[in-house]
Amino acid sequence: MRRYDRPLRLLRDGQIRYTGPISPPILHFGYDGWSSPRDLPMERDDAGWVAEVPTSGRHVVDCVVRSARSGSCDNNDGADYRLWIGLDPVDAHTHVRAPGGGTLGFDSLRTAAFAGGMTHALVSWTDNDFVEIAAEATPWLTQLVWVRPGGPDPDDVRRRLAAGCAGLKLHPAYDGYPADVPGLDPYLRVAQEARVPVTVHSAPGPADPDLIRRLAERFPAVRFVLYHTYLGPPEGRRRAARHAVALPNLYLETSWCRSAEAERLIDEVGPDRVLFGSDAATDGPDHYVRRPPNIEMTENYNTGLLRLAQRLAPPVFRAFAEANARKLFGLTRVTPVARPAAVRRARRRRRPSL
Structure with a gap:
């Protein structure tokens, strides 16, 4: 089975490694929203192609890869690549339902995640078997x-959790049931036994935060994540935040929330129980970089995340964009190993200045 890993990685010492199809490549890059773009030739090493860029005082590297010979370009299907400096962000809310492009297609999700610089994502859809295949390959x-x-049968859920799934997903609005229905109890007992979180679509009607609060009160040992916090008018988000303040097993996720709203939720609930998520790729491959903006017609995800990185204290932003999801869902970080220092120094002497 083919594995779908990231073609561009930013290593801890400022090296960018490329393992995509362009050869020989030139890195075309800028910082924090494509400021001061420039070109830098990449050099061959045992694991691909590398270039080293200054990272001090910057939040992200925005980039594409161009061929030094033909002029062809790997620009992530037109969405470009984003690499976060000193951060391995997690998208706590994505979906995939089919191969290929289009809404919720696997190729669309991959392009969207790379455009946002995500290094990990939690994924779900109604077809658990297809999602399992996608996750095994990625x-x-x-x-x-x-x-x-x-x-599905609770024993099937147990099997999937034992095989590495990180939690459960409930969508009362899509599947047509009240969020506090007793029919969910067998699954919530499985989640309690396995000590995994339960994510719940939160919106008007059957997915109202008041109903989700009842689940959290009924199963206080289970951690619940309100996806979107509330996909509706601001009044619902106020209620969701109040419930999270009152109950320590309620967490908020901020897909489709403006950056100012995410900041307000962090201030109100605390930095340890608010998670970044995007709902990718419901807006297709340019989900993170949509023009016109797709979050309340004022921001896209890349703009909002950069604003939060600039406004929040670094430990608070790290908790929001990475650490909270990793801790809650038990996600491990896989960091590529940089080249030995002696090799870096030798290559640095031969590299032209920026």
Whole structure:
């Protein structure tokens, strides 16, 4: 089975490694929203092609890769690449339902994640078998098991959790049941036994935060994540935040929330129980970089994340964009190993200045 890993990585010492199809490559890059773009030839090493860029005082490297010979370009299907400096961000809310492009296609999710610089993502859809195949082929994807009253069998859920799935996904609005229905109890007992979180779509009607709060009160040992916090008018987000303040087993996720709203939720609930998520790729491959902006017509995800990185204290932003999801869902970080220092110094002497 083919593995779908990231073609561009930023290593801890400022090296960027490229393992995509362009050869020989030139790195075309800028910082924090494509400021001061420039070109830098990449050099061959045992694991691909590398270039080293200054990173001090910057949040992200925005880049594409160009061929030094033909002029062809690897620009991530037109969405460009983003690499976070000193951070391995996690998207706590994505979906995939089919191969290829289009809405919720695997290729669209991959392009969107690379455009946002995500190094890991939690993924779900109603077809658990297809999501399992996608996650097995993709080192940076971890599956959540989609459940609804009456299916799948709780023993199947146990098997999937034992095989590496990180939690459960409930969507009361999509599947048509009230969020506090007793038919969910067999699955919540499985989650409690396995000590995994339960993510719940939160929105008006059957997925209202008041109903999700009842689940959290009924199963206080289970940690619940309100996806979107509330996909609706601001009043619902106020209620969701109040519930999270009152109950320590409620967490908030901020897909489709403006950066100012995410900052307000962090201030109100605390930095340890608010997670970044995007709902990718419901807006296709340019989900993170959509023009016009797709978050309340004021921001896209890349703009909002950069604003939060600039406004929040570094430990708070790290908790929001990475650490909270890793801790809650038990996700490990895989960091590529840099070249030995002696090799870096030798290459640095031969490299032209920026």
